[in-house]
Amino acid sequence: MARKTPSINTSSSADISFLLLTFFLLTSNISSDQGIMRQLPKYAKDVKEMDVEVNTRNLLRVKVTNKNIVMVEGAKWTGENWVMLSDNRTGVNASNQANYGGDIDKLHELAYEFFGNPRKEPNLPDRKSTPIPEADFGNFDISNGVISLECQNYATYETYIKVHNELSRAINQLRDELSKDKYGKSFKVLDDSSDDTDKEKAKAIKKAIPMNISESTSN
Amino acid sequence: MSRFKKNGKKEVPELNTGSMSDIIFMFLFFFMVITTMRESEAKVKFTEPTATEYQKLDKKNSYTVYMGEPTVQGAALLDNAVSIQFNDKLAASTTDEGLKTAVDEFVQSSRDASALKNEDPDKITYYLKIDNNTRMTAVNQLKLALRKKNALKIQYATKKEVKRGK
Numbered sequence: 001m002a003r004k005t006p007s008i009n010t011s012s013s014a015d016i017s018f019l020l021l022t023f024f025l026l027t028s029n030i031s032s033d034q035g036i037m038r039q040l041p042k043y044a045k046d047v048k049e050m051d052v053e054v055n056t057r058n059l060l061r062v063k064v065t066n067k068n069i070v071m072v073e074g075a076k077w078t079g080e081n082w083v084m085l086s087d088n089r090t091g092v093n094a095s096n097q098a099n100y101g102g103d104i105d106k107l108h109e110l111a112y113e114f115f116g117n118p119r120k121e122p123n124l125p126d127r128k129s130t131p132i133p134e135a136d137f138g139n140f141d142i143s144n145g146v147i148s149l150e151c152q153n154y155a156t157y158e159t160y161i162k163v164h165n166e167l168s169r170a171i172n173q174l175r176d177e178l179s180k181d182k183y184g185k186s187f188k189v190l191d192d193s194s195d196d197t198d199k200e201k202a203k204a205i206k207k208a209i210p211m212n213i214s215e216s217t218s219n
Numbered sequence: 220m221s222r223f224k225k226n227g228k229k230e231v232p233e234l235n236t237g238s239m240s241d242i243i244f245m246f247l248f249f250f251m252v253i254t255t256m257r258e259s260e261a262k263v264k265f266t267e268p269t270a271t272e273y274q275k276l277d278k279k280n281s282y283t284v285y286m287g288e289p290t291v292q293g294a295a296l297l298d299n300a301v302s303i304q305f306n307d308k309l310a311a312s313t314t315d316e317g318l319k320t321a322v323d324e325f326v327q328s329s330r331d332a333s334a335l336k337n338e339d340p341d342k343i344t345y346y347l348k349i350d351n352n353t354r355m356t357a358v359n360q361l362k363l364a365l366r367k368k369n370a371l372k373i374q375y376a377t378k379k380e381v382k383r384g385k
Contacts, residue, residue, distance in 0.1 A: 033276035043366040158351040161268040168272035
């Protein structure tokens with residue numbers, strides 16, 4: 001005699017899956033990790049700090065002081081030795097300084113002008129024609145400019161990152177312009193692309209406009 | 220008028236909840252697919268600085284260093300009362316020598332783990348999650364130790380900047 005199977009009560013399975021859902025919601029994070037990429041220089045054992053002779057026109061000195069004031073070598077533009085850029089967002093105010101230059105946002109404009117040197121000024125970096133093998137790019141006049149970033153010991157990390165962000169902004173702007181000029185696409189599109197030829201193009205542009213930042217510390 | 224008379228025997232029909240679990244399971248799978256598990260728990264407090272020029276981190280081949288005020292007792296402190304945490308472990312010592320061994324160990328284990336996952340150990344990104352108020356001495360100490368170990372590709376963790384008015 002066939003016995004009737006009792007039906008299983010499934011009302012609790014919803015509760016169980018709810019529990020699982022909340023568990024996964026709590027243990028996972030959706031926010032994607034992001035940040036500013038940098039390549040550190042190789043550590044040289046014997047040479048204390050690499051002393052490379054750089055022509056003054058090719059060097060722009062940026063300094064972050066212990067009091068988190070960002071200073072840019074102003075001689076190239078105004079004749080003042082140092083132009084101070086305050087950071088209004090962190091409440092550091094340098095407006096009482098004699099040669100107050102403006103907001104930290106100005107740094108990317110200065111760096112942009114420095115690396116780009118659109119008017120070919122004699123006190124801004126010169127360029128050297130170099131062949132770029134990637135993506136049949138051909139020859140490009142690569143800027144010889146180097147930014148020397150000096151960070152005093154008691155500067156905070158926040159200001160340091162802000163300076164790096166501004167410098168990246170200038171470089172990205174230049175790369176973007178070149179990329180649009182040459183390939184008709186923005187640099188970000190090329191760099192994020194999964195296509196191999198696009199990646200090669202992004203590589204060529206990175207080579208054409210290098211991120212030349214040399215860092216040092218002081219007391 | 221009997222047309223409008225209510226039939227007292229009528230009951231509210233029962234809701235069929237059988238498909239509810241399916242719907243919730245679908246939710247569950249959705250969340251499982253779009254999220255990642257937290258690999259290490261931060262034992263230090265940190266607020267990341269904001270930036271606009273960030274790039275996405277390549278999660279497959281990256282290892283994290285945290286730096287900030289420790290949340291646990293008895294952590295070894297660097298200058299300005301910050302501690303360093305490598306992946307899961309707080310650095311035990313913050314002398315130059317102690318930091319060097321900790322970084323050596325961290326870089327070595329990262330390279331081993333990366334090789335196991337069939338990634339290129341030379342292309343590891345070291346993801347630095349550092350607190351806003353950390354002094355540059357501490358940051359430079361860490362960077363120098365990484366450089367000595369030839370771990371050169373780094374990424375500073377930043378948050379998206381909230382747009383502010385001009």
